[in-house]
Amino acid sequence: MVSSTVDHMIAITVFLAATLLFIGLFNQTIQTAVIYQRHRATATKASDLLDNMLLNPGIPVTWGQDNCTPTGFGLQDPEFTQYKLSPFSLMRLRSSTGTPVYYPKTGLTYSNISMGFGNYMLMPYTEAINYSLASILLGINNTYGFQLTLTPLITVSVTENQAKSPLRLSVNVAGTGFPLAHAYVSYCFITVSLAGGGGSFPAYTVRYGSVYTDEQGSASVEFADVTDENLGYAFIAYARLSGLTGVGFRQRASAMDQHVIPFVDDLSENRVLIAHSYDVHYIGPPVAELKYNATFVILTEDFTLREVPLENSTGKVGSVNYGEGKPYGVVTLPTDNPGILIITYRKSATQGGVVMMPWGLSSLAFPVTFGGDPSQQEWVATDIRQVTVGGIAYQANIALWSLEGYQVVG
Amino acid sequence: MMRTIEVLIVIIIITGAFIVASFFAVLPWPRQVSPVNLRRLAFTTLQMLDSNYELSRAAFETENYTIWGGLQVALSASLPPNVIYNLTVYEVTGKTTQLYTFIDSISNAESLGATSDASSYMVASSNVTFSVIPEKIGEHGGGGGTLYILNCSDANSWWITGYTAHSLAQDLNNLLSPYFHETVMVQSTTELATILDGNPLQGETLQSAVVINTCGEAVPIPSGYYSSPGVGYDSARNSYARYSYVLGQRVLQYNWTWVSIVGYPLYYVSNTGLFPTSQNTWGIYGMRDVGAPGLNAFLRGLDNQSYSYDSSWLTGSPGVVSLSTEALDSSNYYGVYPSPYQTSTRALPTSILGTYHLDVTTYVFNTVGNLIPAAVYRHSGTGGIYQGAFYSIGLTRTPDIRLTALGLLADYRPRLYRSEYTANGTSRLVVLQLGLVGGV
Secondary structure, three states, X not given: OHHHHHHHHHHHHHHHHHHHHHHHHHHHHHHHHHHHHHHHHHHHHHHHHHHHHHOOOOEOOOOOOOXXXXXXOOOEOOOOOOOEEOXXXXXXXXXXXXXXXXXXXXXXXXXXXXXXXXXXXXXXXXXXXXXXXXXXXXXXXXXXXXXXXXXXXXXXXXXXXXXXXXXXXXXXXXXXXXXXXXXXXXXXXXXXXXXXXXXXXOEEEEEEEEEEOOOOOEEEEEEOOOOOOOOXXXXXXXXXEOOEEEEEEEEEOOOOXXXXXXXXXXXXXXXXXXXEHHHHHOOOOOOOXXXXXXXXXXXXXXXXXXXXXXXXHHOOEEEXXXXXXXXXXXXXXXXXXXXXXXXEEEOOOOOXXXXXXXXXXXXXXXXXXXXXXXXXXXXXXEEEEEEEEOOEEEXXXXXXXXXXXXXXXX | OHHHHHHHHHHHHHHHHHHXXXXXXXXXXXXXXXXXXXXXXXXXXXXXXXXXXXXXXXXXXXXXXHHHHHHHHHHXXXXXXXXEEEEEEEEEOOOOOOOEEEEEEEEOXXXXXXXEEEEEEEEEOOOOOOEEEEOOOOOOOOOOOEEEEEOOOOOOOEOOOOOOHHHHHHHHHHHHHHHOOEEEEEOOHHHHHHHHOOOOOOOOOOOOOEEEEXXXXXXXXXXXXXXXXXXXXXXXXXXXXXXHHHHHHHHHXXXXXXXXXXXXXXXEEEOOOOOOOOEOOOOOEOEEEOOOHHHHHHHHHHOOOOOOOOOOOOOEOOEEEEEOHHHHHHHHHHOOOOOOEEEEOOEEEOHHHHHOOEEEEEEOEOOXXXXXXXXXXXXXXXXXXXXXXXXXXXXXXXXXXXXXXXXXXXXXXXXXXXXXXXXXXXXXXXXXXXXXXXXX
């Protein structure tokens, strides 16, 4: 009788312990399956959401060039189909990586997609689309977080091998780790002339040309008439091969501490503000006045650069100063097409330079990162597409993560 | 002692079961959980290379080593380093039994690794101009001309297994947009509410539009007015069947053609923001089960009858069904070729024709007894004038979206104006196959 009871007790104890152990083990397997499903759903959503953004122009379709707040989010160029994006819609995305810039004279904060000295893209927050609005318009608010990155596929780097007599520039063209051999490179070279009295505006000369890259994707360009190593210039190169097009640029300035900075003022009116850099960066010492002379170049359909002259009435020349009571300059661009605003400036008879701003993000192949930060997320699904923006090859990359718990979301 | 031995035997059996289960429950590779969409990457790469017709030129000049060398460099430069490729060009002949003839191929690897996928792209010679101009629906009277595709990011789907609503929406856009004046993707339930209110999204013509619901058996429901008690929500029955009734009313009011692409129409309502913790009894959250009352309420709304909660099941299951002669003719005319045999498990009965004053204007599948597997129903209004329509495809999952396009084209019959479409040797097919190397 006793042994039977002991047997019973041992059996029950062992059985219960084993049952608990196995429930735990099976539960682990089920949890793994649930997490797998959840991650898989996130990956599918990433692919769909990326297409959703890239294959519709948004509502209204012209929101990229209007000042309106869109009621539907999409980045496709409304004049095209398929994966061709609007360079203006991309301009309106608030960058999540660039440090915002505050300009006291307008009282506005600007989204910053600039690429170092002399290459600016500053869009006022009042016109930029923020991450939260995009999430709401995409219908993923509080459900998913995302980060969209658009990077140029072709890297065109320009380096200065010799400063004068002749000025020798090297153009290197490469894709994702692979040089673009025998690519056609068309370029635009703008030099700044500071000659003249103290009150004169800077002048500029524009010339065009083309070369082919060698087996290593390199090409060399020489300008024999550049005999002054302080001569300011801007060099813009478009490289093209078998449907792939990329942009590179370089500029030199003799006055880098004080210069002019362009801000987007009104997209629908094609209006740009020109500010004195001391009002923005407070990097001194301040210089009383900078004179500027602006021009606009566009990429034509045969992939050459052409100047679109600005009329005097558009504010192409002017002067800016720092401090209160000194207004900023205003330039109105003559076209709705993408292009590059090039502003030559003069600090003194011997010092000056040139700054550029793309009108339409692709004109200078600026990259943009938009959305949240994926670095702290538990699981991030990614996907990529090849797209063209204003004829320039880009790669669109999305990172998507779920903001929900562990429930299965279909 | 015996009981202890029995327990030990049970433990051995459960251990065995666990080992067997673990053997099959193998953790997938990361690339299977979150795969790079190689098909889309290949397609977008081909599109980009052809953005200035340079791929088309290369496909017709395969003997020109400069152009092909450039193409090879461009491919290597545009693809990520861990992606290998094989690009093949085929001639489209059509004169022999072999439709595609191999022309040339380039590749940067001997094999395409463990995972690969491909996309094809048709290019045309610069020597010929193809021209097929479709007539726009509503161009010659009858109004309409707008196609709404419900592609709501904040709504989930059911019974479109293997697809997503978005991918179906893209396919529908490609198939049908040439036949409509305007195609509008309804991206969220908020936008759906806007058109239900009678306001266009992009200045399009709202009246007499076609509305395709890509969410399968679920229908997106806007939060706010359309889900409020007495409007979209039946408080007495704790059901959103009333929303289906409002949809039916709107279809009648705006003379829409409402399209249900698969299964039992209006069986669920979905809005991920409105129902974050509700699921459709199958584990899909953001969704509420409505059941059979949804379709009954919709039909009552379409017939301008008063709302009542009717839970009677309408559909039958005739099994394998075949395309009607009318659909087969349209299939040839529009070049849309779904399989002529499909399985129907949600066919509507002929009794609804009398009950709700409906006429069938196009049978997409032949009827089986008193069951209609898929058809376009038009509501006969005052004076016998059609007002409001409903295209229901009562097939089982997985949906073939070409049937949706085929049924609409068969019903509206837009004409095609063709020229040079039979020219030979003027088209080539470019197939880009991508594979992944390295990693797991």
